[in-house]
Amino acid sequence: MTDFDLKDFTPYLLTIAAETSSAVFQAYYKDRYGMLRTEWRVFFHLGRYGPMTAKEICDRARIHKTKVSRAVAALAAKRYLTRKELPEDRRQEILRLTKSGELVFKELYRDAADFNVQMMADFTVQEQMILRKCLIKIADLDAPEPAPTDTG
Amino acid sequence: MTDFDLKDFTPYLLTIAAETSSAVFQAYYKDRYGMLRTEWRVFFHLGRYGPMTAKEICDRARIHKTKVSRAVAALAAKRYLTRKELPEDRRQEILRLTKSGELVFKELYRDAADFNVQMMADFTVQEQMILRKCLIKIADLDAPEPAPTDTG
DNA sequence: GAATATTGGTTGATTTTGTAACTAACAACA
DNA sequence: TGTTGTTAGTTACAAAATCAACCAATATTC
Numbered sequence: 001m002t003d004f005d006l007k008d009f010t011p012y013l014l015t016i017a018a019e020t021s022s023a024v025f026q027a028y029y030k031d032r033y034g035m036l037r038t039e040w041r042v043f044f045h046l047g048r049y050g051p052m053t054a055k056e057i058c059d060r061a062r063i064h065k066t067k068v069s070r071a072v073a074a075l076a077a078k079r080y081l082t083r084k085e086l087p088e089d090r091r092q093e094i095l096r097l098t099k100s101g102e103l104v105f106k107e108l109y110r111d112a113a114d115f116n117v118q119m120m121a122d123f124t125v126q127e128q129m130i131l132r133k134c135l136i137k138i139a140d141l142d143a144p145e146p147a148p149t150d151t152g
Numbered sequence: 153m154t155d156f157d158l159k160d161f162t163p164y165l166l167t168i169a170a171e172t173s174s175a176v177f178q179a180y181y182k183d184r185y186g187m188l189r190t191e192w193r194v195f196f197h198l199g200r201y202g203p204m205t206a207k208e209i210c211d212r213a214r215i216h217k218t219k220v221s222r223a224v225a226a227l228a229a230k231r232y233l234t235r236k237e238l239p240e241d242r243r244q245e246i247l248r249l250t251k252s253g254e255l256v257f258k259e260l261y262r263d264a265a266d267f268n269v270q271m272m273a274d275f276t277v278q279e280q281m282i283l284r285k286c287l288i289k290i291a292d293l294d295a296p297e298p299a300p301t302d303t304g
Numbered sequence: 305g306a307a308t309a310t311t312g313g314t315t316g317a318t319t320t321t322g323t324a325a326c327t328a329a330c331a332a333c334a
Numbered sequence: 335t336g337t338t339g340t341t342a343g344t345t346a347c348a349a350a351a352t353c354a355a356c357c358a359a360t361a362t363t364c
Contacts, residue, residue: 004261004264004265004268005200006193006196006197006200006213007288007293008268008284009264009265009268010173010268010271010272010283010284010287011170011173011174011177011267011268011271012193013284013287013288013291013293014166014169014170014173014174014287015170015174016214016287016291016293017166017170017287017290017291018163018166018167018169018170020290020291020292021162021163021166021290022163022166022167025163036320038320038321041158041164044158045158048157048158053342053343054342054343055341055342055343058342061158062168064321064322064323065342065343065344066321066322066323066343066344066345067321067322068343069342069343069344069345070320070321070344072343073344089329089330089341089342090328090329090330091328091329091330091341091342091343092329092341092342092343093342093343109156112156112161113156113161115163116156116160116161116162116163119162119163119290120162122289123286123289126282127282127285127286130278130279130282130283130286131162131282131283131286132160132162132165133279134275134279134282134283135162135165135166135168135169136159136165137274137275138169138172138173138271139165139168139169139172140172141159141165141168188350190351205312206312206313207311207312207313210312216351216352216353217312217313217314218313218314218315218351218352218353219351219352220313221312221313221314221315222314222350224313225314241311241312241359241360242358242359242360243311243312243313243358243359243360244311244312244313244359245312245313
C-alpha cells in the first residue's frame with residue numbers, strides 16, 4: 001500500500017474530473033447569461049420538468065433551500081421566471097419559466113447535450129455505461145429517497 | 153434527444169459524485185485535525201512526495217497559488233510543516249513536514265487508503281479500472297507530470 | 305549597471321457559500 | 335378559541351473561494 005497516490009484516491013479524482021469537465025460549460029453560461037451554477041441547475045429543472053415550487057426543486061435536485069431561494073431570486077431578476085402564489089397554500093409559489101426563459105433554456109439544453117456528447121466521444125459505449133453506472137451509484141442517485149434538507 | 157436529463161449530463165454527475173464521496177472523509181479530517189480541503193491536499197503532497205516549494209505544489213496539484221499560500225500558512229500555524237528559505241533563490245521556501253506532521257500524515261494516509269478500498273468495494277475490478285481510466289482522462293491527468301522526488 | 309519584466313509568494317477586496325435565525329402560513333389538538 | 339408545532343421561504347451573518355493588486359528577489363534588456 002505504499003504506492004497509494006492522489007490519483008488512486010477516488011474522491012480526489014472525482015473532484016478534479018468534475019472541476020475540469022465543468023469549467024468550460026460553466027464559463028459559457030456564466031459569460032453568456034450571467035448564471036451561477038445553482039441558477040443553472042434550478043433553471044434546468046424548471047425547463048426540463050415544467051413549473052414547480054421551490055420546495056419541489058429542493059427535493060428533486062437536492063439543493064439546500066437557501067441556495068434555491070437565492071437562485072430563484074436571481075433568475076426572477078433576470079426575467080427568466082415568474083412566481084405565482086398558490087391559492088390553496090399561500091406559503092408556496094409556483095415557479096414558471098417566462099417566454100425568454102424558455103428560449104434561453106432551449107439553447108442551453110441543446111448546448112449541454114452537445115457538450116456531453118462531445119466529451120463522451122472519447123470513450124467506448126461500454127465505458128460510458130460503466131462510468132455512468134458507477135457515478136450514479138457513488139452519487140447515491142439511484143436511491144429515490146429525498147435527502148433531509150433542514151438544519152439539524 | 154428529448155430524454156436528456158441532468159443525470160445524463162456528465163459534468164453534473166461528476167460534481168454530485170465528487171461531493172457525495174468527499175463529504176464523509178472531509179468531515180473526518182476537519183473534525184479531527186481542523187484541516188480544510190486545500191490544506192489536506194497540500195499536506196498530502198508533502199507527505200507523499202517529500203519536501204518541495206509552494207510553486208511545485210501549485211504545478212503538481214493544480215491549485216492556485218493564493219490557495220496554496222493560505223493552506224501553507226494554516227499548516228505552519230498548526231506546526232505540521234516548516235519553511236526554509238532557499239539560499240540560491242530567496243523568493244522560494246522549501247516546505248517540509250515536521251515530526252508531528254509526519255505522524256498525522258501516516259494516519260490520514262492510511263485512513264484515506266482504507267476509505268478508498270471501502271468505497272470501491274461496491275464495484276467489480278473491471279468497473280474500477282474503467283472508472284479510473286475515464287476519470288483520469290476527463291481530469292486530463294494522464295498528461296505528463298513532473299516526476300516524483302523519491303524522498304517519500 | 306540602470307531600467308524593465310518576470311517570478312514566487314502574500315494580502316486585501318469582492319463574491320459566493322454555509323449556517324442559523326427568522327417570518328408568515330398552515331395544521332393539530334386541547 | 336388559543337396554544338403549540340410544522341412547513342415554505344427569506345434574511346443576516348460567518349466562513350471560504352476568487353480575483354486583483356501588491357512586494358521583494360531574480361532575470362533580462364539595453
